[in-house]
Amino acid sequence: DTEVTQTPKHLVMGMTNKKSLKCEQHMGHRAMYWYKQKAKKPPELMFVYSYEKLSINESVPSRFSPECPNSSLLNLHLHALQPEDSALYLCASSRKGGLSDEQFFGPGTRLTVL
Amino acid sequence: SQQGEEDPQALSIQEGENATMNCSYKTSINNLQWYRQNSGRGLVHLILIRSNEREKHSGRLRVTLDTSKKSSSLLITASRAADTASYFCATDRDSNYQLIWGAGTKLIIKP
Numbered sequence: 001d002t003e004v005t006q007t008p009k010h011l012v013m014g015m016t017n018k019k020s021l022k023c024e025q026h027m028g029h030r031a032m033y034w035y036k037q038k039a040k041k042p043p044e045l046m047f048v049y050s051y052e053k054l055s056i057n058e059s060v061p062s063r064f065s066p067e068c069p070n071s072s073l074l075n076l077h078l079h080a081l082q083p084e085d086s087a088l089y090l091c092a093s094s095r096k097g098g099l100s101d102e103q104f105f106g107p108g109t110r111l112t113v114l
Numbered sequence: 115s116q117q118g119e120e121d122p123q124a125l126s127i128q129e130g131e132n133a134t135m136n137c138s139y140k141t142s143i144n145n146l147q148w149y150r151q152n153s154g155r156g157l158v159h160l161i162l163i164r165s166n167e168r169e170k171h172s173g174r175l176r177v178t179l180d181t182s183k184k185s186s187s188l189l190i191t192a193s194r195a196a197d198t199a200s201y202f203c204a205t206d207r208d209s210n211y212q213l214i215w216g217a218g219t220k221l222i223i224k225p
Contacts, residue, residue, distance in 0.1 A: 042202055043157070100145050102162060105158070
């Protein structure tokens with residue numbers, strides 16, 4: 001299985017809602033990533049988990065809260081988002097997170113904040 | 115911060131023609147990767163070239179790297195409609211995990 005899956009595909013939420021994005025991989029990868037991508041822009045790194053520990057938090061607002069329950073799963077909890085947080089949220093994984101690692105991306109969750 | 119700059123920003127060619135896109139970067143690198151993204155979807159890794167390599171091939175893809183000019187190019191030969199996508203280069207940084215992404219080239223293949 002060489003796939004990264006993400007649910008849901010689309011999500012519409014109000015600014016007072018709490019929701020979660022889910023990502024799963026069964027490739028035995030030990031590094032997992034959350035990216036945010038706005039239209040016509042490259043992906044922006046948000047968080048990196050390495051061996052289930054948070055390694056990088058790119059100064060992301062606290063209304064985004066990542067969680068890595070086990071080596072296959074990655075969640076992104078959303079609370080009190082702003083309309084400018086509307087974007088494509090991409091999950092990725094790589095073997096160990098080294099400099100020469102290829103990253104495998106999921107199809108993304110298209111998030112709209114009203 | 116973004117290190118890679120890609121040009122052109124957009125490229126439209128006829129099916130069957132070759133497409134070339136370029137990526138420039140600012141600091142020294144260990145590797146450079148190219149990814150493809152179909153409209154509104156996840157990215158797919160195409161090829162990785164190491165700093166001690168000058169050229170690499172994968173099917174219809176040819177990537178070159180010129181570390182003296184801090185630039186790379188991606189050539190797609192005999193383009194197909196399915197090649198329509200955005201193409202991003204990504205370089206590494208000193209720290210693990212982080213890729214620095216170029217702005218991307220949007221490629222349109224006209225039938």
